[in-house]
Structures are given as structure tokens and as C-alpha cells.
Amino acid sequence: xxxxxxxxxxxxxxxxxxxxxxxxxxxxxxxxxxxxxxxxxxxxxxxxxxxxxxxxxxxxxxxxxxxxxxxxxxxxxxxxxxxxxxxxxxxxxxxxxxxxxxxxxxxxxxxxxxxxxxxxxxxxxxxxxxxxxxxxxxxxxxxxxxxxxxxxxxxxxxxxxxxxxxxxxxxxxxxxxxxxxxxxxxxxxxxxxxxxxxxxxxxxxxxxxxxxxxxxxxxxxxxxxxxxxxxxxxxxxxxxxxxxxxxxxxxxxxxxxxxxxxxxxxxxxxxxxxxxxxxxxxxxxxxxxxxxxxxxxxxxx
Amino acid sequence: xxxxxxxxxxxxxxxxxxxxxxxxxxxxxxxxxxxxxxxxxxxxxxxxxxxxxxxxxxxxxxxxxxxxxxxxxxxxxxxxxxxxxxxxxxxxxxxxxxxxxxxxxxxxxxxxxxxxxxxxxxxxxxxxxxxxxxxxxxxxxxxxxxxxxxxxxxxxxxxxxxxxxxxxxxxxxxxxxxxxxxxxxxxxxxxxxxxxxxxxxxxxxxxxxxxxxxxxxxxxxxxxxxxxxxxxxxxxxxxxxxxxxxxxxxxxxxxxxxxxxxxxxxxxxxxxxxxxxxxxxxxxxxxxxxxxxxxxxxxxxxxxxxxxxxxxxxxxxxxxxxxxxxxxxxxxxxxxxxxxxxxxxxxxxxxxxxxxxxxxxxxxxxxxxxxxxxxxxxxxxxxxxxxxxxxxxxxxxxxxxxxxxxxxxxxxxxxxxxxxxxxxxxxxxxxxxxxxxxxxxxxxxxxxxxxxxxxxxxxxxxxxxxxxxxxxxxxxxxxxxxxxxxxxxxxxxxxxxxxxxxxxxxxxxxxxxxxxxxxxxxxxxxxxxxxxxxxxxxxxxxxxxxxxxxxxxxxxxxxxxxxxxxxxxxxxxxxxxxxxxxxxxxxxxxxxxxxxxxxxxxxxxxxxxxxxxxxxxxxxxxxxxxxxxxxxxxxxxxxxxxxxxxxxx
Numbered sequence: 001x002x003x004x005x006x007x008x009x010x011x012x013x014x015x016x017x018x019x020x021x022x023x024x025x026x027x028x029x030x031x032x033x034x035x036x037x038x039x040x041x042x043x044x045x046x047x048x049x050x051x052x053x054x055x056x057x058x059x060x061x062x063x064x065x066x067x068x069x070x071x072x073x074x075x076x077x078x079x080x081x082x083x084x085x086x087x088x089x090x091x092x093x094x095x096x097x098x099x100x101x102x103x104x105x106x107x108x109x110x111x112x113x114x115x116x117x118x119x120x121x122x123x124x125x126x127x128x129x130x131x132x133x134x135x136x137x138x139x140x141x142x143x144x145x146x147x148x149x150x151x152x153x154x155x156x157x158x159x160x161x162x163x164x165x166x167x168x169x170x171x172x173x174x175x176x177x178x179x180x181x182x183x184x185x186x187x188x189x190x191x192x193x194x195x196x197x198x199x200x201x202x203x204x205x206x207x208x209x210x211x212x213x214x215x216x217x218x219x220x221x222x223x224x225x226x227x228x229x230x231x232x233x234x235x236x237x238x239x240x241x242x243x244x245x246x247x248x249x250x251x252x253x254x255x256x257x258x259x260x261x262x263x264x265x266x267x268x269x270x271x272x273x274x275x276x277x278x279x280x281x282x283x284x285x286x287x288x289x290x291x292x293x294x295x296x297x298x299x300x301x
Numbered sequence: 302x303x304x305x306x307x308x309x310x311x312x313x314x315x316x317x318x319x320x321x322x323x324x325x326x327x328x329x330x331x332x333x334x335x336x337x338x339x340x341x342x343x344x345x346x347x348x349x350x351x352x353x354x355x356x357x358x359x360x361x362x363x364x365x366x367x368x369x370x371x372x373x374x375x376x377x378x379x380x381x382x383x384x385x386x387x388x389x390x391x392x393x394x395x396x397x398x399x400x401x402x403x404x405x406x407x408x409x410x411x412x413x414x415x416x417x418x419x420x421x422x423x424x425x426x427x428x429x430x431x432x433x434x435x436x437x438x439x440x441x442x443x444x445x446x447x448x449x450x451x452x453x454x455x456x457x458x459x460x461x462x463x464x465x466x467x468x469x470x471x472x473x474x475x476x477x478x479x480x481x482x483x484x485x486x487x488x489x490x491x492x493x494x495x496x497x498x499x500x501x502x503x504x505x506x507x508x509x510x511x512x513x514x515x516x517x518x519x520x521x522x523x524x525x526x527x528x529x530x531x532x533x534x535x536x537x538x539x540x541x542x543x544x545x546x547x548x549x550x551x552x553x554x555x556x557x558x559x560x561x562x563x564x565x566x567x568x569x570x571x572x573x574x575x576x577x578x579x580x581x582x583x584x585x586x587x588x589x590x591x592x593x594x595x596x597x598x599x600x601x602x603x604x605x606x607x608x609x610x611x612x613x614x615x616x617x618x619x620x621x622x623x624x625x626x627x628x629x630x631x632x633x634x635x636x637x638x639x640x641x642x643x644x645x646x647x648x649x650x651x652x653x654x655x656x657x658x659x660x661x662x663x664x665x666x667x668x669x670x671x672x673x674x675x676x677x678x679x680x681x682x683x684x685x686x687x688x689x690x691x692x693x694x695x696x697x698x699x700x701x702x703x704x705x706x707x708x709x710x711x712x713x714x715x716x717x718x719x720x721x722x723x724x725x726x727x728x729x730x731x732x733x734x735x736x737x738x739x740x741x742x743x744x745x746x747x748x749x750x751x752x753x754x755x756x757x758x759x760x761x762x763x764x765x766x767x768x769x770x771x772x773x774x775x776x777x778x779x780x781x782x783x784x785x786x787x788x789x790x791x792x793x794x795x796x797x798x799x800x801x802x803x804x805x806x807x808x809x810x811x812x813x814x815x816x817x818x819x820x821x822x823x824x825x826x827x828x829x830x831x832x833x834x835x836x837x838x839x840x841x842x843x844x845x846x847x848x849x850x851x852x853x854x855x856x857x858x859x860x861x862x863x864x865x866x867x868x869x870x871x872x873x874x875x876x877x878x879x880x881x882x883x884x885x886x887x888x889x890x891x892x893x894x895x896x897x898x899x900x901x902x903x904x905x906x907x908x909x910x911x912x913x914x915x916x917x918x919x920x921x922x923x924x925x926x927x928x929x930x931x932x933x934x935x936x937x938x939x940x941x942x943x944x945x946x947x948x949x950x
Contacts, residue, residue, distance in 0.1 A: 054835035058842075060745050062666045062673070063828065070827040074820045075687075078812075092812070094805035096700045100687060100812055102724075103696075106731055107686040107816075113735040114677070117855075119841040120664070120744025125855020128739065132732035133863035136725060143724035147706060147717060156703045209842055213830045279867070297714065 007081070007091050014080045018223040019043040021230065021260050025187075028264025043223060047216045055212035058119040068115030069214045072108040073221040079104040080228050084159040086240035087248035093159045098146050101158065102139065105184075108221065109135055115214075116206035127205030130275070134190065134202070137282035138183045141289050145177050148293035149236065162232075163241040168299055169292030174237045176292065178262070179285030181229040185222065187263055189273040189281065200272070230259040304354040304371055307343035308425075311336045315418045318390075322411030326394055329410050333390045333417070340421065341383035344376035348785040363434065365488050368427040373789040374555070375424040377630060378541075378548045381637040382424070384771060385540040386417045388764035389533040392645055395760035396652060397449070397531050405449040409531070416442040416537065423545055429478035429488040436474065440467045443542055447530040459525035462900075466522035470512030474549075477505040481557075492556045500560040506553050507567070514546030516604060517574035520597045521900040524581075527593035528657065532648025535589060539596045540641035544633050547603055551630070554611060555793040564615055565715065568608025572722050574601030579729040580868040583736070583861040584895035588647050588657045591737065592640065595683060598726060599636040603629045605719060606698045609705060610793075616712060619800045621704035626790045626797075627783060628697030634782070635690040635775060639682040642768040646676035649761055650741060653754040659857045661748040662741045668754040673742040675765045680734035682772045685727045688813030688820075690775035695727065696809060697783075732864060740857040747851045777814050780807040858893055865895075873898055 023040035030037020039045075057065055082101045084090040090097065113128040148169060149161040183190045186203035195201055207218050234240065234255030240248045273281060314336020321328040347353060358367040371379065390413060399406045419442055422435030444467075448460035480502055482488050493499065508519070515523040523543070527535045554563070578597030585591035606629020613622025649672040650665060651657055666673035682689035702723065705716040746752035756762075775782050783806045791798035843853065865872060874895045881889035896902070921932075 051830075052834070054837065055831045056837045056839045057831075058840065059838045060664060060743075060841060062670075062743065064666070064677075064743075066828050066831050067824045070823040071820045074816065074823045078816060078819070092808065094808040096696060096703075096805055096809075099696050099699050100809065103685060103687050103692055103727075104816075106684070106727065107681075110681060110684060110686055110731055110735060114738060114743070117735070117739030117743045119843075120851075120854045121841045121843040122853055122855050123843065125739065125860060128735060129732075129855065129860040129863060132728075132735050136728040136732060136864065139728040140721055140725045144721055147703070147720060150703055151706060151713075154707050156700065212834055213827060217827060279863075293717065297717075 010085065010088070010091055011077065011081060013085075014077065014224060014227065015220070018227040019047060019220060021226050021256075022223055024257065024260045025264040025267065028261050029268045032265065032268035043219065047220055050211075050216035050219070051213050053212040055214065058121075058209055060120045061118040061209075065115055065118040065210075066214050068111040068118070069210070069217045069221070072111035072115075073217045073224075075104045075108040075111070076221045076224045076228070079108075080224050082158060083228055083231055084162055084235070084241065085231065085249075086235070086252040087243060087245045089159045089241070093157055095157050098150075098156060098158045098161065102142060102146070105225070106135075106139070108225070112206060112218070115210070115218075119209045121209060123199075123201075123205045123208050126199070127202055127208075130202045131206060134183055134278055134282060137279055137286060138180045141176055141180050141282065141286040144286060144289040144293055145173055145180070145236070148173055148289060148296045151293060151296040152299075159241065162235040163239060169295035170237050172288050172292040172295070174233060176285045176288030177229070177233045177236060178259075179281060179288070181226075181233060181259070182263065182266065183278070183282055183285070184229060185226045188267040189270050190278055192272040195272070200275075227256070230256045233259050303352050304343035304346050305356065307339045307346070308354065308356075308369070308371065310339035311343065311421070312418075314339060315414050315421065318414030319411055319418065322409075322414055323407045326399065326410065329414070330390060330394060333414060334387055337383040337387040337390075337417065340379055341387075343371060344380040344383065347371055347376040348373060348380065348788055350788065363430050365428050365430045367431070368489065369425040370427045371425060373785075373792040374548070374551060377633065377786065377789045378544060379421065379424050381544065381634055382417065382420050382541050384768070385537050385637055385641045386413075386420075388641065388645070388768055389413070389537045392536075392648070392761050392764045393531070393533045395758050396533055396648055402449070405451075409446065409449050409534075412442045412445045413534075413537075416446060416542070420541060420545055424548065427490045429482055429490055431488075432490065433471075433474065433478055437471060439542065439545065440464070440471060443467075443534075443538060446534040447526050447538075449531050449534070450529075453529075455525070456529045459522075459529040463522045463526040466512055466519075470509045470519075472509075473505050473512075474509035477502055477509060480505070490556065493558065497558050500558040503554070503557065503559050503563050506549065506557075507563075510546040510549035510553075511570070512546070513543060514550070514600050514604075515543050515574075515597050516570050516600055517577055517597060518899055518903075520574070520578075521897060521904055523597060524585075524590050524593040524897055527596065527644075528587055528590040532589070532644050532651060535593070536641040536644035536648070539593065539644055540637040543596060543600060544637060547600065547607070547633055550604075551607060551793060554607070559611060559615075561615065564608050564611030564613075566608070567604050567611060568715075568719060571601045571604030571606075571608050572719050574598065574604060575726040576601070576722050576729070577868075577871060579726055579733060580864070581872060581895070581898075583729065583733045584865050584868070584872045584874060586659055586857060588650065588659050588662075588737065588741065589644070590657075591659075591733070592643050592647060595643075595730070595733070596636070596640060598730065599632065599640065599683070602695065602698060602723070602726070603632045603636070605629065605723060606632065606701070609698075609701055609716065609719070610790075612712060613701075613705070614794055616708075616710075618705070618708060618712075619794075619797050621701045621708070622794075623701075623787065623790055623797050623800050624697055624704060625701030626793060627786045628694050628699075628701055630789055631697060631775075631782060631786045632691075632694035634786075635682070635694045635772070638768050638771045638775070639679045639689075639691060642679040642765055642772065643676060643683065645761070645765050645768070646672055646679060649757040649765070650676075650754075652757060652761070654748075654750045656748070656750055659737070659740045662751045663747040663851060663854065664743065664745045665751060665754050666742045669742075669756045671756060671762050672765070673738075675762075675769050676742065677738055678769050678772065680738050682776075684731040684734050686731070687809075688773075688776045688816040690772045690779075692813075693776060693779040693782075693806075693809060695723075697806075699723065729864065733861070736857050736860040739855075740860065744854045745851045747854065773817075777810055777817065779810045779813075871898055873902065 081091040116124040116128040191202040317332035354371040419438035582594035610626035685691040685695040879890040
């Protein structure tokens with residue numbers, strides 16, 4: 001009973017807080033540009049509006065057009081449930097749960113790409129192709145980061161791996177994972193969520209033809225993914241799990257906010273990279289994670 | 302009770318299949334299904350912990366007494382053979398019927414039974430001579446199955462290449478078993494202890510079994526053979542017969558001494574097969590050829606598991622060795638299941654549209670919803686996505702490798718690249734199957750043939766549904782299947798029998814189950830919600846083009862373009878560009894072809910050199926007697942010179 005209640009509260013926290021992050025990013029961008037910008041809660045309003053709207057579906061689309069976003073959302077929410085939250089730990093924790101998390105993210109990617117290809121639109125194809133291709137490099141970087149954490153702690157359970165995180169390579173790892181965060185969540189410099197030129201988009205090109213509740217689910221899923229990566233990044237740098245519940249929660253919240261502000265700053269201060277250079281930056285992220293791994297291996301020996 | 306009576310029924314049923322295949326499809330199907338069901342029951346019995354069936358007979362074949370044995374390792378492969386053998390047999394009745402192929406369907410049925418029987422023979426024989434006989438029968442029956450449609454020249458070429466490559470491998474196995482027989486004094490096979498001088502023979506086995514398994518540089522025969530065979534044959538070849546190569550490697554690394562460092566070689570071959578297999582797959586335009594390259598990839602994943610198990614055995618690390626081996630062996634099952642499913646799905650597409658070219662397909666989900674759904678399930682499984690079976694075995698291999706990294710020493714450093722590249726393989730496979738599903742089943746038909754497609758009948762869908770259910774079952778109850786696989790691992794290395802498995806495998810099952818349940822609830826809820834808010838259909842937006850033509854869709858080639866560029870150094874695609882010129886371009890075109898690099902850039906040049914050298918040597922023999930006399934005189938003079946100058950001893 002307690003476990004069910006605890007899981008429900010945890011899920012509610014993830015689902016309710018996630019849409020806050022894009023709002024914060026937009027506020028930071030507006031602040032840097034000297035504008036007032038949309039309210040921080042804008043995504044909540046958008047989601048509520050989309051949920052009430054009717055759906056226009058392409059004449060070519062199969063039921064997978066709706067099923068894809070739904071399964072992707074479930075996979076992302078499931079991945080979020082595996083992620084430990086500071087002192088509270090994860091909802092379930094077992095040996096190798098980190099791999100389940102990585103593969104749930106892959107499941108979400110597969111479903112989003114599937115839904116994008118449903119309409120036969122060339123933009124959907126472009127977006128999906130870019131998403132799955134860049135994901136190859138970011139997944140490699142992510143696995144390397146997981147390996148570095150695993151070597152540091154001698155463990156492959158997420159809650160254990162993240163408890164002892166201040167190693168010599170923590171900053172390298174944080175820099176590498178920040179790159180992965182930006183790429184996986186389609187932020188500048190990899191993708192511009194605000195662009196109006198479909199030819200240059202990744203994530204937005206995939207969801208061009210979505211509308212109504214399925215689109216709301218896609219947007220909400222994307223915000224869960226952003227929160228997931230921000231939480232992961234924060235816990236890689238800070239040993240939140242070791243603090244007292246109150247201090248740990250406060251530190252984690254502060255760190256997630258700091259990561260979000262950083263994303264907003266990057267977005268305000270840099271331009272989107274040309275597509276040809278995207279693999280180069282992702283490779284750089286991978287190399288940062290690899291150096292962290294080598295440091296961990298060296299330290300272990 | 303032992304598995305003996307069941308094996309007898311299985312042998313009887315398959316033999317009846319061989320005899321009845323030419324005359325009656327019904328009797329053939331009944332006896333084949335009865336035979337494979339009995340074989341499945343026997344293997345389940347052994348895998349569930351029943352007694353190993355070991356049968357010595359006084360009956361002699363080729364002068365050697367018959368010795369058959371069904372233990373956990375052979376049962377593992379036997380179970381896969383039974384499932385795929387049965388499913389493919391049912392499928393073939395509709396896919397390759399007498400009415401459409403009056404000449405080749407009859408022989409195809411008989412050869413199918415011969416293939417099933419010879420694989421069974423390879424799995425059961427404990428005698429080197431009988432093993433080789435069954436092996437050769439397997440090669441020949443596969444050849445006749447591949448070349449069912451031998452009016453087409455590319456089918457004949459594929460069959461010829463298969464036959465040549467397979468016999469190169471068989472030659473190496475002849476050397477292996479003969480050397481073994483010479484040093485042990487008999488053809489009898491079994492665990493050999495205390496003969497470290499036999500270890501170098503492992504390299505012969507690796508070559509021979511590696512050709513059959515299709516690991517990376519030895520895979521040259523595989524893409525064309527799998528692409529040109531009838532689809533049910535591609536399914537059993539990719540699902541089962543290439544696994545027989547893995548069986549040979551597992552069997553003989555378990556029984557025989559292995560040289561130092563063999564594990565590393567196997568692991569390196571595995572990693573290169575995995576990454577390059579999927580890279581080549583991405584560059585393909587032919588649906589079945591693409592699937593064939595994925596077999597190379599998955600054989601690589603299996604070999605990574607086996608290679609690290611060998612390393613673990615060498616270093617005495619039972620715990621992670623068991624994980625790696627169990628992952629590899631479970632991937633044998635899983636790949637057998639989902640790859641057969643995918644080939645049968647590709648067969649349905651080919652049956653309905655008459656083409657394997659992905660750029661002529663598209664939008665098939667409307668006409669073939671079942672095929673599309675089942676193919677999508679197979680695609681998710683082969684990409685290693687939860688909640689399906691591919692994830693479970695890749696997870697086990699990953700877990701073994703992660704534990705290996707945490708062991709201090711050189712093993713740790715060396716397993717890092719394997720892990721990173723295994724992760725990369727998963728992401729590449731996902732990219733590839735997103736491409737296949739999107740281009741073949743989604744969007745709009747790219748040709749008239751694809752527009753007039755029709756769904757397959759019950760005999761073709763039934764086996765696909767059965768295979769898909771197996772994929773789901775392994776995903777949802779991995780602990781049960783892990784138990785069976787760890788019995789095989791204990792048979793491979795008896796010292797590992799007492800090592801406990803990871804308890805979290807059951808948790809993976811629950812996690813997969815909850816993904817299925819919550820996913821189903823979410824899909825139905827969102828579907829109802831989307832319908833409830835007033836669902837309208839409209840044209841795809843596509844930047845405002847009101848009447849998009851099918852050719853505006855993204856093609857498979859452009860989808861894979863980004864990744865292909867990363868691997869252009871080995872894929873070496875040839876491009877023909879005809880760029881549009883002037884303000885009103887008349888014609889423009891672009892086409893790209895990805896050759897089989899190892900075959901066209903390595904094997905063929907070497908072959909041409911050998912032929913050139915031989916034809917030069919042939920000039921010596923021309924039938925002119927005077928010249929022959931001259932050779933003799935020159936030879937004698939040479940010998941005389943040798944005797945006189947060499948001291949004349």
C-alpha cells in the first residue's frame with residue numbers, strides 16, 4: 001500500500017513538474033533578450049488547450065499515428081520512474097536498471113519516429129532520419145557516461161551509481177552529459193525549437209502533422225525527457241542521495257533549475273549549428289565522457 | 302522417462318516428410334508438424350531439467366557405430382529448429398504452392414524436410430564422421446532450397462556462391478575432425494581433458510563454423526543467398542542454419558581445449574560483425590538483403606557473448622561469464638524467432654507486391670494491417686526494445702560486459718570498446734528498422750504494385766502470429782527462459798552450474814509486463830480521446846502542397862544517408878549522378894548502389910589473381926611432345942646439378 005502510494009506521488013511529481021522546465025528556459029531566453037516573454041506556466045496552458053482540441057489526422061496515417069505518441073509517453077514516464085530522486089531513491093531499483101532506462105528512451109525514439117513517418121511527409125522523414133541518426137552518437141556518449149559511473153562505484157544500479165558521484169571526472173562527465181541533454185532534447189545548438197524553417201528542424205519536423213491530444217502527449221513526453229536528463233546531470237555532479245531528505249530535495253531542485261537556466265543561456269548566446277557539424281559536437285560529448293571513464297579506470301587501478 | 306521415444310517420433314515424422322513431400326502436401330505438413338512437435342517436446346523436456354538422452358547403438362553408419370546425444374546445448378538449438386521448421390512449413394504451403402510453382406514446390410517440400418533432418422542430425426551426432434555427413438547434407442539441402450527459382454540468373458549465382466563458400470568452410474571442418482580423429486584415435490566426440498596440444502585446432506573450427514554462421518569477413522555468401530531464396534527458406538536459414546555454426550562453436554569450445562586468447566578473437570569478430578553488419582544493412586535498398594545483413598549483426602552479438610564467456614573461463618570469472626554466455630545463447634533463440642518473423646513478413650510483402658525494392662513500396666499498412674503490425678513487432682524486437690525478447694538477451698550481454706569492466710585488470714580495459722560498440726549497434730539497428738517500417742508500410746504507395754497489395758491468408762499469417770507470440774513470451778517471462786539457457790551454459794562449463802543467475806531478470810519481466818499493460822491502456826485511452834474530440838481526416842500538410850505525389854516522400858536512401866556517410870569508408874557506395882542543369886532541366890537522376898565490399902573488393906580480386914596465375918601455369922601443358930621431352934631433360938639436368946654441386950651425398 002505504502003509502495004503504491006509512494007509510486008503514485010512520485011509519478012505525480014514527475015508529470016506535474018516536467019512542463020515547468022520549458023517555461024523556465026523560455027523565461028531565461030526572454031530575460032536575456034530584454035523581453036517579458038511568455039509566462040513560466042505557458043506549457044501547462046498549451047497542454048490543456050491541446051487536450052481539448054480536436055484532431056486532424058492525415059488521410060495516409062494509420063492508428064500508429066496515435067499509438068506511437070502514447071507508447072513513447074509511457075516509455076518516458078517509465079524511464080522517469082526508474083530515475084532516483086535524490087534521497088528518495090528510485091521507484092524500483094535493481095541490478096541493470098540503468099540499461100532498462102536507456103532502452104526505454106530508445107523505445108520512445110522508435111515510436112516517435114514511427115509516428116513521424118506515418119504521414120508520408122518528407123519533413124517527417126527528414127526529422128525522423130536526423131533524430132535516429134544523431135541518437136546513435138548520443139546513445140554512445142550516454143553508454144560511456146553510464147560506464148564511467150559504473151566504474152567509479154563498481155555497480156550498475158542507478159541509485160548506487162549516482163550516490164557516490166563526486167569523482168575526479170565528474171566535471172568532464174557533466175560537460176559530456178550536458179551535450180547529450182541538448183542533443184536528445186533538441187535544443188540549440190543541435191536543433192532550434194523555435195525555428196520556422198522546416199528544412200532545418202529535427203524534433204519539430206517530426207511532429208508537424210500532429211494535433212490535439214496526441215500532440216499534447218508528445219509535448220508532455222518531451223518535457224519529461226528534459227527533466228529526466230536534468231535530474232541525471234544534477235545527480236552525476238552532486239551526491240544528492242547522501243544528504244538529509246530536506247537538504248537533498250532542495251539541492252536537487254536547485255541543481256535542476258541551474259541546469260535549466262544553463263540551457264536557456266546556451267540558447268540565448270549561441271546559434272544553431274549547421275547539420276554537418278552536429279556529429280562533431282556529439283563526438284566531442286562522447287570524448288568528454290570517455291575521458292571521464294578513463295579517469296575512473298585509472299583511479300580504480 | 303527419457304526423451305528417446307520423442308526423438309524417435311521426431312525422426313519418423315521428418316522421414317515421412319522427406320518421402321511424402323513430393324506427393325502430398327497434406328501428409329507432408331501433418332508428418333512435419335508431428336515431427337517438429339515431438340522434437341520440441343523432447344528439447345523442452347531436457348531443458349526443463351529432464352535427463353540427458355544419450356543413445357549408443359550397435360547400428361553402424363559408414364563403419365562407425367551410431368551415437369546420438371540430446372543435452373541442454375543441443376536442446377536449445379533443437380527447440381529453435383522445431384519452432385521455425387514448423388512455422389516455415391505451414392507458411393510455405395500458401396507462399397510457394399503447387400499451383401504457382403508446379404515444378405519447384407514439390408521438391409521444395411522434400412528438401413525442407415531433408416534440411417530439418419540434417420540440422421537435427423548435426424545437433425544429435427556425437428561422432429565426427431556422422432557430424433560431417435549431416436553437415437554436408439545440410440549444405441546441399443540448403444543449396445537446393447535457395448535455388449528453388451533457378452530460372453533467374455541471380456538466384457543461380459547466389460546458390461553457386463553459397464555452395465562454394467560453404468564448401469570452403471566444410472573443407473576446414475574436414476581438416477578439424479580428421480586431425481581430431483587422428484590424435485584421439487577415433488571419431489567419437491565428447492569432452493576431452495588433458496590434451497592441450499589439441500588447442501590450436503580451434504582456429505580450424507572457427508573458420509569452418511564461422512563461414513556457416515556468417516560472421517563478418519566470412520559472410521560473403523549470406524546476403525545474396527538470403528535475399529534470393531524463397532522467404533520461408535530465408536527464414537529458416539537465417540533463423541536456424543546459421544545458428545548451427547554457432548552451435549558448432551559453442552559445442553566444441555565446451556568440449557575441446559581452447560588456445561589462449563581465443564575469446565578475444567571471437568569477441569573482436571563479434572564486435573566487428575555487429576557494427577559492420579548493421580552499417581551495411583542501413584545502406585541496402587532490397588528488403589530481404591537488408592534483413593540478411595542484420596543476421597550478420599545479430600551473429601555478432603551472439604559471438605560477443607560467447608567470446609566474453611571464453612575470456613571469463615580463461616580467467617576463472619564464472620559470474621559474468623555466465624551472464625555473457627546466457628545472453629549470447631538466449632540471443633540465439635531470440636534472433637531465430639524475430640528474424641524468422643521478419644523474413645516471413647518480408648515474404649508476405651513480396652507475395653503481395655512482387656518486389657523487394659523498398660523504393661517501390663510504401664503505405665502497405667492499409668492493405669496488409671496484420672503483416673504491418675507483426676513486422677513492426679519484429680522490428681521492435683530486433684532493435685532490442687523493451688518489452689520484447691531482443692531486449693532481454695542484449696540486457697544480459699550488457700550486464701555481463703559491465704561486470705567484466707568492474708573486474709580489475711586488462712579484461713576491464715578491453716571490454717570498454719565492446720560495450721560502447723554494442724550500444725552503438727543497438728542505436729543503429731533502431732535507425733535501420735525505423736527506416737524499413739516507415740518506407741515499406743507507412744506513407745503512400747510508391748508504385749502501382751504496392752497500391753494493389755493484398756493481405757496474406759491464414760496459412761501465412763498464422764506462423765507469423767505464432768513467432769510473434771514467442772517473441773512476446775520471452776520478453777514477458779525472461780526468468781523461465783533464463784533458467785533453460787543457464788542449463789545449457791552449465792553444460793558448456795560444468796564449473797558454472799552452481800553460479801546463481803541475476804535475480805533482477807524476474808524484475809525485467811515485471812517491468813516489461815507493466816510497459817505492455819500501461820502502454821495498452823494509454824493507447825486505447827488516447828485513441829478514444831482523439832476520437833472523442835472529433836477526429837477529422839485531412840491531407841498531409843507537407844509545406845502546403847495540396848496534391849503531394851508519392852515520389853515526394855522521403856526515400857530509404859535519404860533516410861539512411863547521414864549514417865551511410867559515416868560508414869562510407871567501408872561500404873564504398875557507387876553513385877551515379879545526373880544533376881539538373883539549366884532553368885528548365887529535362888532530366889535528372891541519382892542512384893546509389895552499395896556493393897558487398899568484402900566480396901567485390903577482396904575475394905573477387907584475389908580470385909581473379911588466382912585464376913590468372915593458374916592460366917599462366919596452364920601454358921606449360923599444351924600437348925607438344927618435344928616440349929615435354931625438354932621439361933624432362935631440364936628436370937634431369939637440374940637434379941644432376943643438384944647432386945654434383947650439393948656434395949653428392
